[in-house]
Amino acid sequence: MTTERTFFEYLVHVSENQSPLDFMLIADHLDKFFFGALLTLEITALALVIGGAMAVPLAIARAYRHRWLNGPIWAFTYVFRGTPLLVQVYLVYYGLAQFDFVRESFLWNPVLSSPWWCALITFSLNTAAYTTEFLRGAIENTAKGEIEAAKACGMSKIQMMRRVILPGAFRRALPAYSNEVIFMLHSSVVLSTITLQDILGVGRWLNGRYYLAYEGFITAMVFYMALVFLISQAFKFWEKKWLGHLRPRTAGSTR
Amino acid sequence: MKIKFMITAIAGAFALFSMTASADGHALRVGVEGAYPPFSWKESDGSLKGFDIDMAMEVCERLNKECVLIEQEWDGMIPALLAKKFDTIIASMSITEERKKKVDFTIKYYNTPARLVAKTDPGFDGTASGLNGKRLGVQRATTHQCSAEKLYPGAEVVLYATQEEVWQDLVAGRLDAQLSDSLQAFEGFLSLDAGKGYDFLGENLDDVECQGVGAGFTVRKEDSALRDQLSQVILDIRADGTYKALNDKYFAVDIYGS
Numbered sequence: 463m464t465t466e467r468t469f470f471e472y473l474v475h476v477s478e479n480q481s482p483l484d485f486m487l488i489a490d491h492l493d494k495f496f497f498g499a500l501l502t503l504e505i506t507a508l509a510l511v512i513g514g515a516m517a518v519p520l521a522i523a524r525a526y527r528h529r530w531l532n533g534p535i536w537a538f539t540y541v542f543r544g545t546p547l548l549v550q551v552y553l554v555y556y557g558l559a560q561f562d563f564v565r566e567s568f569l570w571n572p573v574l575s576s577p578w579w580c581a582l583i584t585f586s587l588n589t590a591a592y593t594t595e596f597l598r599g600a601i602e603n604t605a606k607g608e609i610e611a612a613k614a615c616g617m618s619k620i621q622m623m624r625r626v627i628l629p630g631a632f633r634r635a636l637p638a639y640s641n642e643v644i645f646m647l648h649s650s651v652v653l654s655t656i657t658l659q660d661i662l663g664v665g666r667w668l669n670g671r672y673y674l675a676y677e678g679f680i681t682a683m684v685f686y687m688a689l690v691f692l693i694s695q696a697f698k699f700w701e702k703k704w705l706g707h708l709r710p711r712t713a714g715s716t717r
Numbered sequence: 718m719k720i721k722f723m724i725t726a727i728a729g730a731f732a733l734f735s736m737t738a739s740a741d742g743h744a745l746r747v748g749v750e751g752a753y754p755p756f757s758w759k760e761s762d763g764s765l766k767g768f769d770i771d772m773a774m775e776v777c778e779r780l781n782k783e784c785v786l787i788e789q790e791w792d793g794m795i796p797a798l799l800a801k802k803f804d805t806i807i808a809s810m811s812i813t814e815e816r817k818k819k820v821d822f823t824i825k826y827y828n829t830p831a832r833l834v835a836k837t838d839p840g841f842d843g844t845a846s847g848l849n850g851k852r853l854g855v856q857r858a859t860t861h862q863c864s865a866e867k868l869y870p871g872a873e874v875v876l877y878a879t880q881e882e883v884w885q886d887l888v889a890g891r892l893d894a895q896l897s898d899s900l901q902a903f904e905g906f907l908s909l910d911a912g913k914g915y916d917f918l919g920e921n922l923d924d925v926e927c928q929g930v931g932a933g934f935t936v937r938k939e940d941s942a943l944r945d946q947l948s949q950v951i952l953d954i955r956a957d958g959t960y961k962a963l964n965d966k967y968f969a970v971d972i973y974g975s
Contacts, residue, residue, distance in 0.1 A: 675800070
């Protein structure tokens with residue numbers, strides 16, 4: 463028992479004084495990093511779901527050049543894809559709060575006064591803009607033959623969209639979408655600039671509390687890498703499942 | 718021809734680089750913040766102003782060195798000093814035991830207490846129980862982060878990169894209270910239009926463990942010669958009246974403290 467405790471004390475001593483990285487301090491606060499990871503995942507995932515749901519009708523309207531909607535949707539995606547996410551978040555969080563009428567409106571409490579909601583709204587609109595554009599491309603790239611075949615089968619326009627065009631477009635958009643998901647996760651570090659304790663927020667808290675340079679950032683890095691690894695594995699699985707027919711044949715050599 | 722020109726250009730760049738490097742003997746590189754009025758702020762033309770900036774200029778003059786002010790975000794101050802991006806920090810950094818594990822300090826050049834600020838008559842008091850469940854804003858990596866987490870365990874401590882963002886969110890109503898240096902709070906917020914309807918809450922903080930013993934110039938541990946030189950300059954400035962002139966330029970009260 464005594465040897466165990468002295469060994470532990472020895473570890474703390476080495477970690478504090480000799481190791482380039484105070485790993486015992488990190489271990490002490492690891493629970494905070496897990497809560498940070500939960501917040502990062504929560505906002506990223508919710509934004510992707512909301513933004514993705516918005517993107518489907520917007521992409522259809524863009525792909526078929528809807529007379530009234532095409533212009534405004536183009537403007538929306540142009541603005542959100544043409545400006546940095548950090549600026550968008552700052553505008554919503556610090557910018558809107560400057561106006562008295564916003565602070566007195568029904569939207570202030572509990573929505574715009576909360577950093578969580580400000581982030582979710584901005585992230586959702588941002589990912590909706592990107593997803594709209596590459597989904598539009600995927601819809602426009604539907605093979606003519608598939609559409610002719612659907613018409614020949616007597617499908618209505620809605621049936622055609624639901625059964626042929628959208629499923630194909632989703633498949634074609636999948637590789638691009640995996641990039642969007644990972645970009646979104648990377649962009650979520652913006653959360654820490656509006657006081658939220660996401661992974662980077664906890665890292666900066668740790669650095670700030672103990673006046674450190676690396677410990678918080680390196681731990682945050684490891685967490686982000688682990689998350690990206692999981693996400694890319696998931697997409698690999700889905701691509702194998704839904705885009706399997708596009709992979710080069712391997713088995714049964716014809717040589 | 719082109720290659721020759723390239724080589725000359727690269728050599729020139731190196732020469733320039735080594736010149737700045739070798740100028741170290743004649744220049745004192747000072748880390749400053751620029752978002753902490755009236756101690757340091759940035760004018761619209763990009764120039765730095767404030768008590769800390771004047772102090773830095775005075776110090777360089779007395780040491781007969783050229784002053785190179787290097788702006789640095791607050792939470793990267795100590796890491797940047799350790800990475801030798803500058804030689805000393807003159808940015809109202811409090812001398813605390815926790816920081817002394819990493820860096821060394823001169824004697825203090827001023828000492829003002831920390832205090833809470835909230836709306837006038839906020840409906841709660843400045844005690845630990847009064848702040849229970851309240852949103853309390855502080856600047857990250859300050860002594861106030863340490864005090865806030867220690868003295869008000871029931872409060873939700875919200876961290877900001879700069880003190881200016883803390884004031885913004887206090888005015889926006891996202892914070893119930895904030896903790897910072899009382900003098901900075903008065904000069905940089907309460908005495909301005911933005912601070913109307915806000916007031917100090919409770920008494921000055923009594924928390925030497927977190928707050929330390931006043932603000933000093935920060936140096937790396939191995940630079941004890943520079944530390945002693947700088948401390949001597951502070952004593953000289955105090956003795957010959959320069960300090961009082963600088964103090965009175967910005968403040969109605971003596972900020973040196975007891």
